[in-house]
Amino acid sequence: MSPTANWSYPTAIRFGAGRIAEIGEACRAAGMSKPLLVTDRGLKDMEITRRTLDLMETAGLGSALFADVDPNPNDGNVEEGLRVYREGGFDGVIAFGGGSGLDLAKTLAFMAGQTRPLWDFEDIGDWWTRADPAGIHPIVAVPTTAGTGSEVGRASVITNSATHEKKIIFHPKMLPSVVICDPELTVGMPKFITAGTGLDAFAHCVEAFSSPHYHPMSQGIALEGMRLVIDNLPRAYADGTDLEARANMMSAAAMGATAFQKGLGAIHALSHPIGAHHHTHHGTTNAVCMPAVLAFNAPTIRDRFDRAAGYLGIEGGFDGFCAFVDTFNDSFGIPKTLSGLGVTDADIDRLVADALRDPSTGGNPVEMTEENTRALFDAIL
Numbered sequence: 164m165s166p167t168a169n170w171s172y173p174t175a176i177r178f179g180a181g182r183i184a185e186i187g188e189a190c191r192a193a194g195m196s197k198p199l200l201v202t203d204r205g206l207k208d209m210e211i212t213r214r215t216l217d218l219m220e221t222a223g224l225g226s227a228l229f230a231d232v233d234p235n236p237n238d239g240n241v242e243e244g245l246r247v248y249r250e251g252g253f254d255g256v257i258a259f260g261g262g263s264g265l266d267l268a269k270t271l272a273f274m275a276g277q278t279r280p281l282w283d284f285e286d287i288g289d290w291w292t293r294a295d296p297a298g299i300h301p302i303v304a305v306p307t308t309a310g311t312g313s314e315v316g317r318a319s320v321i322t323n324s325a326t327h328e329k330k331i332i333f334h335p336k337m338l339p340s341v342v343i344c345d346p347e348l349t350v351g352m353p354k355f356i357t358a359g360t361g362l363d364a365f366a367h368c369v370e371a372f373s374s375p376h377y378h379p380m381s382q383g384i385a386l387e388g389m390r391l392v393i394d395n396l397p398r399a400y401a402d403g404t405d406l407e408a409r410a411n412m413m414s415a416a417a418m419g420a421t422a423f424q425k426g427l428g429a430i431h432a433l434s435h436p437i438g439a440h441h442h443t444h445h446g447t448t449n450a451v452c453m454p455a456v457l458a459f460n461a462p463t464i465r466d467r468f469d470r471a472a473g474y475l476g477i478e479g480g481f482d483g484f485c486a487f488v489d490t491f492n493d494s495f496g497i498p499k500t501l502s503g504l505g506v507t508d509a510d511i512d513r514l515v516a517d518a519l520r521d522p523s524t525g526g527n528p529v530e531m532t533e534e535n536t537r538a539l540f541d542a543i544l
């Protein structure tokens with residue numbers, strides 16, 4: 164049996180198989196009468212997208228679609244999307260898809276009524292207060308993967324196409340006001356994406372759990388999120404139609420993104436520049452980075468993983484957990500090094516510089532320096 168529930172934490176979530184049928188009500192609850200559905204090119208012609216557009220049409224909301232979104236969405240996608248959104252006179256966004264579609268959609272809703280340029284709202288200090296909150300349009304989020312958790316996040320990752328850097332755009336009102344988590348939408352995901360996105364959720368939980376900041380709520384969510392991935396990702400990978408496993412992965416994804424308000428760390432600090440320069444899959448890149456980062460952080464996280472391992476069903480405390488991660492990665496065909504992802508001509512100086520500027524760096528339990536970050540890149544290359 165696949166679970167069904169309504170949650171109001173961290174936002175209103177309609178969780179359960181088949182609940183995409185509620186898209187009309189969800190849009191009305193968010194205050195929209197003319198939404199633009201935003202997704203990526205890969206999803207544009209898929210059955211789940213066509214069906215959602217039909218449901219919108221039936222609910223009297225039209226069936227407008229914007230799908231010119233790259234796998235790592237960039238400022239050009241934002242510019243084009245904003246032109247379509249403003250010319251069409253839309254009053255809200257349905258953020259539909261994996262991380263790329265969700266992040267681009269959230270950015271369009273955020274930018275809809277802003278007059279300042281996008282990069283003025285990068286997640287630096289209190290730059291988010293530069294935004295006019297009245298100019299932020301409502302968002303209904305519908306994830307079709309189980310990994311990014313962007314449906315419950317208050318930020319988007321957008322690539323600056325001039326510098327090839329991934330930038331975080333943040334505002335509290337970028338949190339979607341209504342989310343539909345329908346695990347049936349994830350059933351058609353290919354194995355490679357099921358594994359990569361699921362391991363992104365796992366990395367969010369592991370990094371949030373490892374982060375030194377004080378946030379006991381996030382700590383608990385991260386621990387249960389890790390357990391859900393460990394118990395359910397192998398099932399969803401083996402049988403994509405296992406709805407219970409798909410549902411638990413969808414929960415784990417939302418939990419990972421809720422938990423990482425506590426902080427991310429070196430896995431994401433390394434993965435962001437690698438993805439920005441080499442266009443590797445985000446979650447898969449995280450998985451390649453995880454063993455080296457666990458070893459790097461060992462002195463500071465050993466105790467907490469010694470405690471967690473028993474709950475996760477892993478013998479041997481922290482060392483057992485590290486051995487488990489190696490086996491877990493192997494079971495999904497994750498390469499041991501970045502060359503296995505096709506990264507052969509990496510400019511390490513550039514990657515190190517970008518990693519040290521990445522906002523995730525501040526959440527790592529061991530302080531990242533130029534020297535130790537270079538050693539980390541050496542270990543995974």
Ligand SMILES: [Fe+2]
Nearest residue numbers: 363367431445
């Ligand atoms: Fe991530």
